[in-house]
Every structure is written in structure tokens, then in C-alpha cells.
Amino acid sequence: MNDFDGKVALVTGTTGIAEATARRLAEGGAAIIALGIDQAANAMLQAELNRAGAAALVLATDVAVPDQVERAIASGVEKFGGLDVIVNSAAVHPYGTATTTDFETWNRAMSVNVGSIYLTARFGIPEMIKRGGGAIVNVASVQGTACQENVAAYATTKGAIHTLTRSLALDYARKGIRVNSVSPGSVR
Template sequence: MPRDMEGKVALITGTSGVAAATARRLIEAGANVLACGIDETANEALRATVPPVEVQRADMSVPDEVAFCVQRAVERFGGLDILVNAAAIHPFGTVEDTDIATWTRCFSVNVGSIYLTGHFGIPEMRKRGGGSIVNLASVQGHACQKGVAAYAATKGAIHALTRAMALDHAQDKIRVNSVSPGSVRTPMLAVAAKHFDGDDADLDAVFRRFGDAHPLGRIAEAEEVAEMIAFLAGPRAGFCTGGDYLIDGGLTAGIAVK
């Protein structure tokens, strides 16, 4: 495992699923990591399984709480080099049956948190002479299923925001990219399984069904997404900015005609 992030400081939004796997991967690469999440159960689990990680309870859609997290990373580790924006919620519904509060909350968390970490974090990254931002988008921002209007809209917005940030901050030597996974074995995917198959769903069976939709015949593991995030966050991706990187097992490569 290359330790190509020795001494770097990373702030990750979210503490479960891909965020947790990314925390582990960046620490293995030598980074100092502060992970911030609203779910205390997930926070405690991350503290227990990745002891070097610093964990802060925070709602990443609230400006004062995001500003506090950025400042804590700077004070604890001496600066900020990497932002990984993985915080998200995944409501189901059309624009007709999604209530206004849910729609607003989805945008506040999924897109607003990226704006806020950039707003407060980019000045600190500039002091370090540059850095890298990786935003967690989704294949749902490219092509979506029915009944995910709010979630799909936020993921498309993340693609656009990633491009805008990459252009705006290239002169600061801050690279900005996004990753778009297909189905990944995470707590969020378990929620989706129960949405479709009920609370007593056989998760392994549902995950196999989800996997069958991907040409590779399976769903992804969170560690596979974390590996791409680590690549984009680190020096090996030094000429990558403004891009979106699919990690979808071939899901968006074909059409559903048999």
C-alpha cells in the first residue's frame, strides 16, 4: 500500500459506508483524517474500527458546524489538504409525492454540504499550496431509475458543481473530481433494499438481484470505491481535475435491450 499521503490532512463528510472505507484507506496512505457525521452510531463504529481516525459529530448541512469541523482539522493537524464529500441521504419519490421538506433536506445535505466544505475549506487548502477535493456522486446523476427524483437531481448537481469548482480553483492548484458508483454494499443500499422488498427483506438476495443488473454480475464493495477516491485525492492523479469517474461495473455502458 503506497504511503503517498504522508502528513496530509483530510476531512471526510460521513462516517459509514464509502466514507468509512475511505477513512481507512487514507489513513493507510499516511494521511491524518477527521471524519464528520451526524449519526452517532456510525460515528462510534468508525472510532472503534479505525482507532487513528478523529471523528466529530456534525450536521454537514449547517454552516457553523461545517466551519467548526474545518477549524478542528486545521487546529488538530496543522492544515487541510483533502476534502472527501460523501455525506448523503437517499429519499425515494417523484416530484409529486416528495414533500418540500424532504426535497430541501436532500439538496442541503447532498449538495449544500459540498458548497459548505468548499466555502470554509478552500481558503485553508490554498494556504497549503493546493489540494484535492473528491465529491461522491452516483450513476443516478447520469441515468436513473424511477422514483428517485430528489436524489438523482442532487447527483446531477454534484457533477455540475464539480466542474465549476475545478475551473474556479485550478489556479489555486486545487483539483476537484467526482466519482459515480453503481450499487455499493453500504447501509444506504440496505435501506434501498428494504424500500423495494420490505423491512424483512433478505439483504443478500436483494444485493444479488441488484448485482445482476451490472454487467460484472455483482455490486461493488465500499473499499473499491475508496480506492478510486484515494487515487484521485493523491499525487498519482496530479493531472486529473474536473472529471467524473464511473465505478459502476459497466452499468451505464449498455442499453437494456435483449
Template sequence: MGEFEGKIALITGTSGIGRASALELARAGAQVTCLGIDEAANDGLRDVARSEKLDLAIRTCDVASSSEVEAAFSAFEGLDVIVNSAAIHPYGTVVDTDPEVFLKAYAVNVGSIQLTARHGIPLMQKRGGGAIVNISSVQGHACQKNVAAYVATKGAIHALTRAMALDHAGDRIRVNSVSPGSVRTPILELAARTFDGADADVEEAFRRFGTAHPIGRIGEPEEIAGLVLFLASDRAGFVTGADYLIDGGLLAGLGVK
């Protein structure tokens, strides 16, 4: 029997941390549904689930669309776990970021959390409680240049996590967030190509990004998924309203030589 045997989980995002969290939850016995808009990522995750005979379903869904999220949740009668991992990462300052891009980042990175909570919390109440884990970023704490829209959304996730935790503690629903450093994901690959050009040596860029972390490397999605599973589990029964850095020590020191 896995730790999540009999649990029902929903994940947004089918690549990177969302993919890893979905697979680890399913391997631990959960019945998992993933919502994702990237068909290639959806198909890749579906293939792994089939090869391992996991109870893991994938549904094409724009998680920024209220109607599509509502339709996805109509298939559930109860829910125990939500992991909000879907995100986009536009680059630019507040001056040169198109307002529609800024609003789209909010709709995907923050609005989707409200939508999954709006439809998912009543389903958790039916089950007597549950756990929600929101994937944020170290950039919600400290940031680089030219990422105004992205960091605004990640800071908002921290505040929204606290509000949700307070509002629903009485329902026995715990809400926490996770703030990873650089992790081997499509978003980090986008960063490599943004900084180094379309023909960038991605692995070399990853190595360079890793040197900024005291531990000396970037993280792997499965390492973040391990923390997600802990926060979603009964072992974290006294944990709510908190953000957890998992950044290889990136924010532990000052950039002073």
C-alpha cells in the first residue's frame, strides 16, 4: 500500500515539476488527474503513465480559463490533493512588458490557483479535508532583472497561500507553497535560450546557473516533487500557511565577495 493509496489528486502542468509531482503521487498510490495545455508534454506524461500502469489521467485544459477548469472538475466527486504547478515566464520590465502579457501571466500563474481552489475546496470538504501545494519560486523572495511580470505572480502566490490557509484551516484543508531555485524544467531551458540565444548550449547554461547555488548545481524536478509529496501527506498535518525554500542554498548568502 502506497502512502497516498485511496487519495484523489489533481495537478496543473504536465511538464517539469508538475510532471514529476504527478508521477510520484501516482507511484505512491494516488489516483491522479493532470491538467495541461501543452499537447507534447501531455503525450509524454501519458506515455510514461501507460508504461508504468499508473492511475494517472491527462486532460487538455487551459488552466487560466474558468469554463475549462470548471468542466475538468465536473468529473470529480471528491478530492484530497491539489498541486498548482502550471506557469508561464515572460521576460521584461514593467515598461516594456505588454499589458496583455502581464495579465496573462497573472491569469496562468495566480488565477489558475483561485480557479482550482474555487472548484476543488468544496470537493475536499466532502472528504473531510485535504492539502493544496502551490509552486512558487525563489523569485518571489528575491529576483533578477527583467522579470517583472513573473516575479509579481510569484510574490502573489505567497500571499494567496497564506490567505487560503487561514480561510480554510477550519475545513481541515492545509495550504502551503514551495519556492524552488533553478530546476531542470522547460522554463529554465527558456531562460537559457533567452540569455544565450536560440542556439544556446542548454546543458552548459544549466551548469552555469548551478554555480550560483552553494550546493553547486541546479535541482531536479523529482527533488522538488519529494517536498511536494511531504506537504501533501498526513506527515505534514501541522503544516499550513508556509512557504518552503528548496533552492540549493541560493538565498542563504549575500552576493558579497
């Protein structure tokens, strides 16, 4: 399965869906740039990708912090020569209603779940354009369209991802960049 030979893929997050995505892209031949804040998960993913013989760079990065995302993308591009794929999977999932969610938690959810997509686009799309285009996949959620109780911040961010995905798709289609979102159901 070498459907990603010669491609460089950025994946935000190093656990769960992000980890599985990084492994699959690596199995397909892509060089991987993975960004995560969980040091133990970062080390495990780096070791796993190394054992598999994958070209990989796993970086401790808070994807809600602009200069950290900019540096991480620059490091990955320097190491692997460009950027072709971005998979935005990093997320936080706070529980709470509008009246029980404190403002700090609300802002962190917005910054990680939506802001990180903006940041990877801001710093990653110029690199994709240099290579003639690419693909971006944003991991949203069914919560973005049909939410349950007690997830006000999370559901709001996932709805925003749908809108940001459409906006990015319209803005960069002429540059050869496809932008899609996927909406998984509950994941442990």
C-alpha cells in the first residue's frame, strides 16, 4: 500500500484517531510530521514509526499556539522538503453547558479544536502551494450537526469545523488544494 509515496503529511495529535492516521499514512509511504502535547504519546508514536522504518518527526507542540505551529511546520518542511497533506485531528472534549463551562475551558476548546485548523492552514497552505497543491482533512464530529446534552463548547467547535472546512475549500480549490472534513461518532 504505497499510495502516499513521496508525500509529506502533517497530523495534529498523537493519540487516538491521530495516531491511527499517522500510522496509516506512514504505511502508505508518507513522511510524517506529528504534533502533540502528550510527551509519552509523542515518544511512543515516534518509536513505533521508527520501528516500522517510516520517515517521521514527532514534535512536542501545542497546536493552539501560533509560533509553535509555525516552527513545527518549518521544521518538518526543512527535514522532508515540503508539505502535501494536513490531517487536523487534535482536539479537547470538555463536558458542560453554556452556564457550567468556564470561559477558560471554552476558549481552550475553541483554540485547540478550531484555532489549530486555522494555524495549520495559515502556515501549511503556502508550503502546499509550492508543491502544486495537496489535501487537508479536518476531523469534525457528528456532534457538529446533531449534538447531545452537556457538550456546548465541544459541539460548537465541531460545527465551526464544518464551516471552516467549506471556507478553506472554496478559497484554495484553484490552488489545487482539496479540503474535506470527516465526522466520526463516539470514539474511546
